[in-house]
Amino acid sequence: MSDPYALIDWHEVVAGTELPELVIDVTASVIVAGAIATRDFMPVHHDREYAIAQGSSDIFMNILSDAGFCGRYLTDWAGYEARVTKLAIRLGVPVFPGAVLTYRGRVTAVARDGDTGRIEVAFDASTELGEHLSGTATLDVPVAG
Amino acid sequence: MTAPDPFQDLVGRPVGRDAPSVAPDPVNQPMIRHWTVAFEDRNPVYTDPEVAAGSRFGGIVAPPFMLQAWTMPTPTISGLRERGGAPVAGDGESLISVLDDAGYIATLATGSEYEIVRYVRLGELLSSRTVLESISAEKSTRVGTGRFVTWLTTYRDASGEVVGRQRFSILKFKPGGAIR
Numbered sequence: 001m002s003d004p005y006a007l008i009d010w011h012e013v014v015a016g017t018e019l020p021e022l023v024i025d026v027t028a029s030v031i032v033a034g035a036i037a038t039r040d041f042m043p044v045h046h047d048r049e050y051a052i053a054q055g056s057s058d059i060f061m062n063i064l065s066d067a068g069f070c071g072r073y074l075t076d077w078a079g080y081e082a083r084v085t086k087l088a089i090r091l092g093v094p095v096f097p098g099a100v101l102t103y104r105g106r107v108t109a110v111a112r113d114g115d116t117g118r119i120e121v122a123f124d125a126s127t128e129l130g131e132h133l134s135g136t137a138t139l140d141v142p143v144a145g
Numbered sequence: 146m147t148a149p150d151p152f153q154d155l156v157g158r159p160v161g162r163d164a165p166s167v168a169p170d171p172v173n174q175p176m177i178r179h180w181t182v183a184f185e186d187r188n189p190v191y192t193d194p195e196v197a198a199g200s201r202f203g204g205i206v207a208p209p210f211m212l213q214a215w216t217m218p219t220p221t222i223s224g225l226r227e228r229g230g231a232p233v234a235g236d237g238e239s240l241i242s243v244l245d246d247a248g249y250i251a252t253l254a255t256g257s258e259y260e261i262v263r264y265v266r267l268g269e270l271l272s273s274r275t276v277l278e279s280i281s282a283e284k285s286t287r288v289g290t291g292r293f294v295t296w297l298t299t300y301r302d303a304s305g306e307v308v309g310r311q312r313f314s315i316l317k318f319k320p321g322g323a324i325r
Contacts, residue, residue: 005189030183037176037183039217042230042252050226054251055288055320063254065184067210072186080190081201084209088258142201 007079010117010143013110019121022073022103026061026095026127034065060094061101066125066133073103074121074137082139089135099127108136117143152243152280152292160240160296165272168215172207172269180211206264212300212309213257215265216273240277240294241317249291249317256314262307270303278312291318 024030035045043050045062052058066089075082095101105123112118119141124134170176174192181191189196190206197205207215220232228234229250231241265271281293293316300309 005187033183037179038211038214039220040214041220041222041225041232043226044230047226050230063257064210064213067213067257067259068180068184068186068208071208071210072184072188075186075188080188080196083201083261083264085261086259087210087261088256090256091254 005075005080007081008077008119008141010110010112010119010141011145013107013117013119015107015109017107019073019077019103019105019107019123022069022076024069024101024103026097026099026101028059028097031059031061031065031095031097034068035062038062038064038068040064056094056096058096060096061132063089063091066091069101069103069125070123070135070137073105073123074139078119078139078141082141084137084139086138087135088137089133091133092131093127093129095127095132096129099129099132101125101127101132112143115143117141150282155240155243155277156279158240158277160275160277165274165301166216166218167272168270169219170215172211172215172265172267172271174205174267176214177205177207177211180208180214202264202266205267207266209261209264209309210259212259212261212265212271213298213311213313215271216300244292244294244317248319251289251291251318251320253288253316253318254314255293255316256312258312260310262309265302265308271300271308272303273298273300275299286316286318288316289318289321291316 032046040062048059103125105121108122109120119139121137125132177191190200190202218232275296275298278295278297295314298311302308
């Protein structure tokens with residue numbers, strides 16, 4: 001069986017190459033685990049009563065968790081030798097327990113500097129409520145030949 | 146003539162005390178593992194010493210976006226609700242205290258941008274320094290009236306070299322609308 005984290009072949013990547021979708025079944029456990037693992041103790045991410053008092057309908061995912069999932073989304077595709085050098089995300093609708101969060105993206109530019117390849121990606125993550133985030137990222141990968 | 150916005154005086158100033166904020170713990174495997182579990186990120190360079198040693202990284206590295214987490218202030222759980230979610234009691238002089246006192250007591254993150262200069266390794270003690278980059282005029286939003294605030298944080302290693310930068314944007318607001 002092939003290694004799921006094998007390095008992507010830079011030579012095969014072109015502008016327009018689509019990344020595989022990442023689908024996250026968001027439960028309260030996902031939201032709370034992410035908040036605490038990112039050391040973010042804001043109650044809106046783990047205390048339902050507090051979140052409702054602030055005007056929300058439930059606890060919601062924190063932005064540090066978004067960065068965690070973005071990192072995973074990128075290296076799940078590019079492999080463990082990939083190095084993420086830039087990430088920019090803008091938030092839209094919140095992610096509540098029960099949401100199905102789907103990441104979709106594509107390569108927007110490819111470049112090479114000696115034995116380092118650079119790949120730029122644009123992506124978004126949406127739930128049934130709408131777009132949760134849109135973003136861009138840059139990775140560098142070793143290139144041979 | 147409209148009165149000058151007092152918050153604009155804070156632009157460019159450090160957030161909190163004017164000193165780097167040192168991470169409470171060095172980069173460590175248990176916290177990395179905790180992160181990888183939360184996001185089901187099985188990238189082996191974060192947790193498999195053998196694979197990591199054979200990779201371009203030469204050893205275990207922390208997921209790049211843990212940079213913010215390493216220097217998050219250690220919270221006091223008692224009184225968390227009463228402080229409106231602030232990890233520790235404010236000293237009344239920080240930007241957040243100033244915004245809270247003006248009634249902008251609720252927070253919503255709106256964006257985050259990272260530049261990763263290099264990945265960090267086990268045992269590294271990181272520090273961060275944050276300055277206020279911008280604060281908007283008061284805006285009326287779906288969730289209430291508030292101000293958009295952007296901070297610029299520089300993360301450094303123990304020798305003072307920059308390992309990453311982050312631009313973090315939030316809305317500080319007076320609750321009154323609905324986060325839908």
